[in-house]
Amino acid sequence: SKRVFISRTNKSYKITDENIFTENSDFFIESSLFKEMFLLNLDVNENKLLIKGDLNFNPPFEIDHYLNRSRERLLEENSRNRILYTNDNSLFDVGYLKTRFNTEFSKSSGEKSFDSNWNGSLDYRGNLLYGEFNTSYDVKIDELGDTYIYYPDIWKNHSLEFGSYGTVSRELGLSFRKEKGYFIENDVITIRESVPLGSKVELLYMGFPLDVMNEENGFVEFTNREIKRDRDYVLRVHTDDGRIYDIAVNTARDFNLQNAGQVEYNLDIREEHDSENYNFAGNIYYGITDNLTVGLGAKKVTEYDVYDRKQSVVASMGELVYSNTIFKNPYTIALGGEYVEDNRYSHNLQTKFDIYNFSFYNAYYTYGDYYNESRSAEYSVKYTPFSGYSFDYNYRVNEYYEDSTTIDYDYGVSIYKSLMKDLLLTADVRKGRDLKHEYSIYLNYTGFHNFNTSLQNLWTNDGRDYNTTLSFTNKNFWETVDFSLDFSYSNRSENSISVRFTIDYDNFINFGFSKEKGGAESYNLGVNRIIDLKNVTANIESMDSSRVEIITFVDSNDNYKYDEGEELVENVAVEIGSQKVVTDEEGRASMYGVPNGILYELKPRIKKPSYSMGNNVILIKGKNTGTITAHIPITPLTNLEGFINLDDFEELSEELKNEILENVVIKVTHKERKLEELTMPDEMGYFEISELFPDGYNVEVIYLGDDFDIPNLSEQIKLGYVENNPQKFVFNVTKNKIALAKKKKEKI
Structure with a gap:
C-alpha cells in the first residue's frame, strides 16, 4: 500500500488498489476517499449522470476574489478623511457634581435598640486654569476636603498637581511625578492607581480577581497578602458608565532605570501646618545610555532640637544605576548616598542578579556617627524551580555604634497555580526568627456565570489562630444589580461568625447590612447621583x-x-x-x-x-x-445639466435629429470616488445627472449610431457649488466632431 499526505489539513489517507487505480493513463479515485479528501458533501445521481459536491477548501479563484475585495475595502477605508x-482644557468650564448620602442603623452585641447615623458628601469636578479642578465637601461635619487642580500626563507621562489638602488644618502642596503604580512601606506592597470617579476596580493575578475596591477621591489602593514582589498584576477598571479597561502593574524593582535620553522627575512640596514651614523633596533621573542612569536630588525637612527649637535640614542625594546582562542573565547595580552637614550622611549599595531560576538581591547601608545605626544589610534569595512555585529566604542585620547588633530572618514557600481553567490556588508557608509559623491558602473560582467565589484561610501563631472568609462578588459590575456577600469565621474573635451583604441598584440606590454571631447588626441605605451643572436633567453616569x-x-x-x-x-x-x-x-x-x-x-x-x-x-x-x-x-451636492446642440448640423431632418439623440450616451466618471454615471439626452437634447460632489470629473459624449462617423469627446470639467444655480454645459455636435461650448447657450 501507499500513503499520500495532504499538507493543508495535516491528514494522511491510506491508498490501496481498491480505492485508486489508473486505466489508459487516466487516473481514478474511489468516491468515498475523494469526498473525505476534498468535499464537504457528495451527491451522485446515476440516473441523471449527475455529480454534485461542495469543496472543503477555498479554490484559488475564490481566494483571489476575497483578497481583491479586502484590498478594495482597505483602500477605500484608507482614502477616507x-x-x-x-x-481642550479651558480657563473655566462648569463641570459635574456628585451627591452621595447614606443613612445607617446599627446596634452592638446585647443591645435591643438601634442607633442611627448619616453621612453625606458632594464631589465636584470641572475645568479651571486649563486643568482638572477637584474638590469635595462633607455635608455632615461642614468641612471642605482636598481641593486641587490636576494636570494628567502633562509631559512624558508626568502629572502635575497642586492644591490645598486636609480638613481642619489646610496645607498647600504641589507635586510633579511619574506614577509607578505601587509603593512599598515596611515590606508591605500597596498598589495605587488613578481611576475615574465612581469606578469599581478588580485586582487580577493570572486572570483571577484577588480583590475588589471602590475608588476614593479618584484613586484606588490595594494592600493584600497576595501582592508579592516580581509579579504581574492587572487592575480591571469598571467605570460607572459601563466602560472597562485594564492597567498593568509589575511589582519588580526598577531602581529608577531610564533609557538613553529618558528623564524622570519626582518633585513634592508640602506645607507643614504645625511648623508653618514648607517641606521639599525632589529627584531627577536621567539615562546617560540604555544601561547607565544617573540620579540627583535634594530635600528639606523641618526638625526640632532637644530644646524644641525649629530648624530646617537640607539633604542632597546622588545615585548611579547600571544594568546589563552576563550570558543572557540580567543584573543591576545601584550606588548612592545622602549628605547633610555635621557628619550626617548615608551610603548605600544595592545589587540584583538573576541567574536561571535564582534571583539574588543585596543591599548595604552605612551611616555617619550622627545616627545610632552604623551599618545595615539585607540579603534575599528567591528560587523558582518551575512555574507556580517559589522558595525565598531573607536575612537582615543591623549594627549600632553602641556595639549592639540585631539579626532577623524569615523564609517561606509560595505556590500559585491555576487548577483547571476556573480555579486559582495560592498558598504560603512562612517562618521567621521572631515570627511564628504562618500558613495561608487562597482559592478563587470564576466558573459561575454571574459571580466570583473566593475562600481565604489564614493560620497564625503556629496555627493556633484561624480566620476564614468566603466571598461572593458579582461579575457584571454596573449592570442593574451589583452585589457582594461575605461570610467570615474566626476562632479568636468574640463575634466569631459574621455576614456582610451589599447591593447597588442601577448605580443609584445602594443597600447593605452586616450581622455577627453576638447580635451586632447594621443596616445602611444610600443614594448617589451625578448632576451636570449645565443640564441638571441630563442622565449622567460618570464624572x-x-x-x-x-x-x-x-x-x-x-x-x-x-x-x-x-x-x-x-x-x-x-x-x-x-x-x-x-x-x-x-x-x-x-x-x-x-x-x-x-x-x-x-x-x-x-x-x-x-x-x-x-x-x-x-x-x-x-x-x-x-x-x-x-x-x-x-x-x-450639485447637478450637472447639459444640452446636446445640433443647430450646426447641416441638412438635418427632424427624424434624423431624433435618431442622433437616441444614439448619444453621456458618461461621467470620477477616478478617486469610483463614480460612473450613464445617461442619455431627451428628445429635446437635454440631460441631467444629480447629486454629484463639487469636484473634477471626466465627461464623455459618445455617438453610437452608424449614420455618421462622429468621434467621441472626452472632456475634463470642474463642478462647483453655487446655491440655487446648477452647473450647465452645452455640447455642439456636427458631422465631424463633438465640442464643449465655451459659452452657454442662452436658451438653456
Whole structure:
C-alpha cells in the first residue's frame, strides 16, 4: 500500500488498489476517499449522470476574489478623511457634581435598640486654569476636603498637581511625578492607581480577581497578602458608565532605570501646618545610555532640637544605576548616598542578579556617627524551580555604634497555580526568627456565570489562630444589580461568625447590612447621583465624561473647517452610542455624559437629499470634563445639466435629429470616488445627472449610431457649488466632431 499526505489539513489517507487505480493513463479515485479528501458533501445521481459536491477548501479563484475585495475595502477605508475632535482644557468650564448620602442603623452585641447615623458628601469636578479642578465637601461635619487642580500626563507621562489638602488644618502642596503604580512601606506592597470617579476596580493575578475596591477621591489602593514582589498584576477598571479597561502593574524593582535620553522627575512640596514651614523633596533621573542612569536630588525637612527649637535640614542625594546582562542573565547595580552637614550622611549599595531560576538581591547601608545605626544589610534569595512555585529566604542585620547588633530572618514557600481553567490556588508557608509559623491558602473560582467565589484561610501563631472568609462578588459590575456577600469565621474573635451583604441598584440606590454571631447588626441605605451643572436633567453616569456640542455646516470651500458665514444645516440626526440628537434651525445639538477615553465615530444622518457627508469620518475622544465642539462639514451636492446642440448640423431632418439623440450616451466618471454615471439626452437634447460632489470629473459624449462617423469627446470639467444655480454645459455636435461650448447657450 501507499500513503499520500495532504499538507493543508495535516491528514494522511491510506491508498490501496481498491480505492485508486489508473486505466489508459487516466487516473481514478474511489468516491468515498475523494469526498473525505476534498468535499464537504457528495451527491451522485446515476440516473441523471449527475455529480454534485461542495469543496472543503477555498479554490484559488475564490481566494483571489476575497483578497481583491479586502484590498478594495482597505483602500477605500484608507482614502477616507478622518477628522478627530477632543476637548481642550479651558480657563473655566462648569463641570459635574456628585451627591452621595447614606443613612445607617446599627446596634452592638446585647443591645435591643438601634442607633442611627448619616453621612453625606458632594464631589465636584470641572475645568479651571486649563486643568482638572477637584474638590469635595462633607455635608455632615461642614468641612471642605482636598481641593486641587490636576494636570494628567502633562509631559512624558508626568502629572502635575497642586492644591490645598486636609480638613481642619489646610496645607498647600504641589507635586510633579511619574506614577509607578505601587509603593512599598515596611515590606508591605500597596498598589495605587488613578481611576475615574465612581469606578469599581478588580485586582487580577493570572486572570483571577484577588480583590475588589471602590475608588476614593479618584484613586484606588490595594494592600493584600497576595501582592508579592516580581509579579504581574492587572487592575480591571469598571467605570460607572459601563466602560472597562485594564492597567498593568509589575511589582519588580526598577531602581529608577531610564533609557538613553529618558528623564524622570519626582518633585513634592508640602506645607507643614504645625511648623508653618514648607517641606521639599525632589529627584531627577536621567539615562546617560540604555544601561547607565544617573540620579540627583535634594530635600528639606523641618526638625526640632532637644530644646524644641525649629530648624530646617537640607539633604542632597546622588545615585548611579547600571544594568546589563552576563550570558543572557540580567543584573543591576545601584550606588548612592545622602549628605547633610555635621557628619550626617548615608551610603548605600544595592545589587540584583538573576541567574536561571535564582534571583539574588543585596543591599548595604552605612551611616555617619550622627545616627545610632552604623551599618545595615539585607540579603534575599528567591528560587523558582518551575512555574507556580517559589522558595525565598531573607536575612537582615543591623549594627549600632553602641556595639549592639540585631539579626532577623524569615523564609517561606509560595505556590500559585491555576487548577483547571476556573480555579486559582495560592498558598504560603512562612517562618521567621521572631515570627511564628504562618500558613495561608487562597482559592478563587470564576466558573459561575454571574459571580466570583473566593475562600481565604489564614493560620497564625503556629496555627493556633484561624480566620476564614468566603466571598461572593458579582461579575457584571454596573449592570442593574451589583452585589457582594461575605461570610467570615474566626476562632479568636468574640463575634466569631459574621455576614456582610451589599447591593447597588442601577448605580443609584445602594443597600447593605452586616450581622455577627453576638447580635451586632447594621443596616445602611444610600443614594448617589451625578448632576451636570449645565443640564441638571441630563442622565449622567460618570464624572469622567464630556459634553459634545455638534455644529453641522455647509463646507462650501471644501476645507473641512467651519468658516464664518458658512451656511448651518438643520435637521441632521447624529448618533453616539445609544444617544441620538437632531440639529436645530441653527445647525446645533448637544449631547451629555459621553464617556472619556473612548474613540467614538459620529454617525450623522442627513435628511436633506441635496447634502452628503462625502468622504469624511468624524471622530471624538473625550479626555476631561470640558466640552467637545465637533464641527461636521456637510458637502452640498450639485447637478450637472447639459444640452446636446445640433443647430450646426447641416441638412438635418427632424427624424434624423431624433435618431442622433437616441444614439448619444453621456458618461461621467470620477477616478478617486469610483463614480460612473450613464445617461442619455431627451428628445429635446437635454440631460441631467444629480447629486454629484463639487469636484473634477471626466465627461464623455459618445455617438453610437452608424449614420455618421462622429468621434467621441472626452472632456475634463470642474463642478462647483453655487446655491440655487446648477452647473450647465452645452455640447455642439456636427458631422465631424463633438465640442464643449465655451459659452452657454442662452436658451438653456
